[in-house]
Amino acid sequence: MKHTNLGRSGLVVGRLGLGTMNFGPHTPEPEAHTIMSLALDKGVNLFDTANIYGARMGEGVTEQIIGNWIARVPARRDRIVLTTKVYGMMGRTPNSGRLSAFHIKRACEESLRRLRTDHIDLFQVHHVDRTTPWEETWQALDLLVTQGKVTYVGTSNFAGWHLARAQEHARQCGTPGPVSEQSVYNLLERTVELEVLPACRAYGIGLLPYSPLHGGLLGGPVRRGVAVGRTAEPAAGKRLKRHHERITAYEKWCADLGTPPAQVALAWLLHQPGVTAPILGPRVAGQLEEGLAALKVALSSSQLKELDALFPGPGGPAPEAYAW
Template sequence: MKYTNLGRSGLVVGRLGLGTMNFGLHTPEPEAHAIMNLALDKGVNLFDTANTYGAQLGEGVTERIIGNWLAEDPARRDQIVLATKVYGMMGLKPNSGRLSAFHVRKACEDSLRRLRTDHIDLLQVHHIDRTTPWEETWQALDLLVAQGKVTYIGTSNFAGWHLTKAQEHARRRSTPGPVSEQSVYNLLERTVELEVLPACRNYGIGLLPYSPLHGGLLGGAVLRGTADGRAAEPKSVKQLKRHHDRIAAYEKWCADLGLPPARVALAWLLHQPGVTAPILGPRVAEQLDQGLAALKVSLEKGQLKELDALFPGPGGPAPEAYAW
């Protein structure tokens, strides 16, 4: 495993993180425990989850699975950087979601209980809240840090100007602000290159790309001939039809290189400036092993240009991407 700092912070994380979105939804608890064991053995230390994962409203299924794994061997807790999220609806009551001080406090307490720990290393705001003032949200987050229940704050699904607003509000409060942003970023979806990635690099916010294989489409979907996993979802099937020729050309390019498509897609992300650690979301242990192999792939400048030709980005950062 290769390691780097999480943004401008002193926290050190592996260049690939373990995403747990499938745990409890597609991956039974015993298999999820096996994947976490393998990840720990391979040097993965960033374990990412969310209170809403598990597809059962308010149950926090995935957090419970991780909590049970931590309880099996308490020594595991200090070996991982435990990250979860707050924002999503955890019930049907009016204050069961979003970023009010009321919900942020309760959601954190509930996550701590499910995860069976006394602190969260990285609490990520899962989405912007268009109804709650930033002053209120930061007050709640700062209090959790002061209480020792949270160590670092991160964001997810923020636009570039949201990151700026969050960082400047934190600066006025003389607090560090977010050290990470988790956004969708892959060869097929490069919108973050316009403003999110430049904002992250300017503020020293580490980018944690999720969906690095675009729901499985960059993992050999055409070659397999049949959709499976997330690639079988209606949205992914529609995307595959739309991008079929381009993905087919990509898979041939990877075959000529002698590498699996998934490995190349992850390696491409690892070569992008500002990217800290793509988040892998394995359903089975074999997928984790395959993903970690991307750490050994070095792409030359010419190969990166060929990938840009196959999957053009927006043209660089704004405004040069569309103006001058």
């Protein structure tokens, strides 16, 4: 496993992280425990989850699965960088979600209980909250850091200007500010290159791309003749139909290279400046092993240009991407 610092922080994480969104709804607990143990044995130390994962509102099923895994061998806790998220609705009462100080405090306590730990290494706000002042949100997060319940704070699904606002407010308060941003980023979805990725690089915020295979579209579905990702979702089939020509060409390009499509997609992300660790979301152990093999894939500058031609980005950072 290759390692790097998470943004400007001193925290060291592996170049690939383990995402756990499938644990519970699609991956039974025993298999989830097998995947986590394998990930740890392979040197993966960034374990990413969220309080809403698990498909049953308010129960935090995925966090419970992780907590049970930690409880079986408590020494594992010190070997992983444990992350979770806050924002989503955890109940049907008015204050059961979003980023009010009221909800953040309660959500943190509940996540700690489910994860069976006394602190969260990276506590991420899962989305922007357009109804709560950032000053209130940051005060609540900073208090959790002061109390020792949270070590680092991160963001997810923030726009570039949200990151700038968050960082500048933290600076005014004399605190470090967010050290990571988790955004969707892959060969098919490159919008973050306009402003999010430049903001991350400017502020020393580590980018943790999620959905690196775009729901399975970049994992070789055409050649395997299988449906995509969580295949019960009609949207997956529609996406494949919309991108079928490009995906077919991509899979041929990967075949000529002699590297599985999923590994190429992950390797491409690892070659992007500012990317800290793409988040893998395996349903079975074999998918984790295949993803980790991407660490050995080196893409030349000419190969990167060929992928850019196949999957054009927005044209670089703003404003040059659309203006002079």
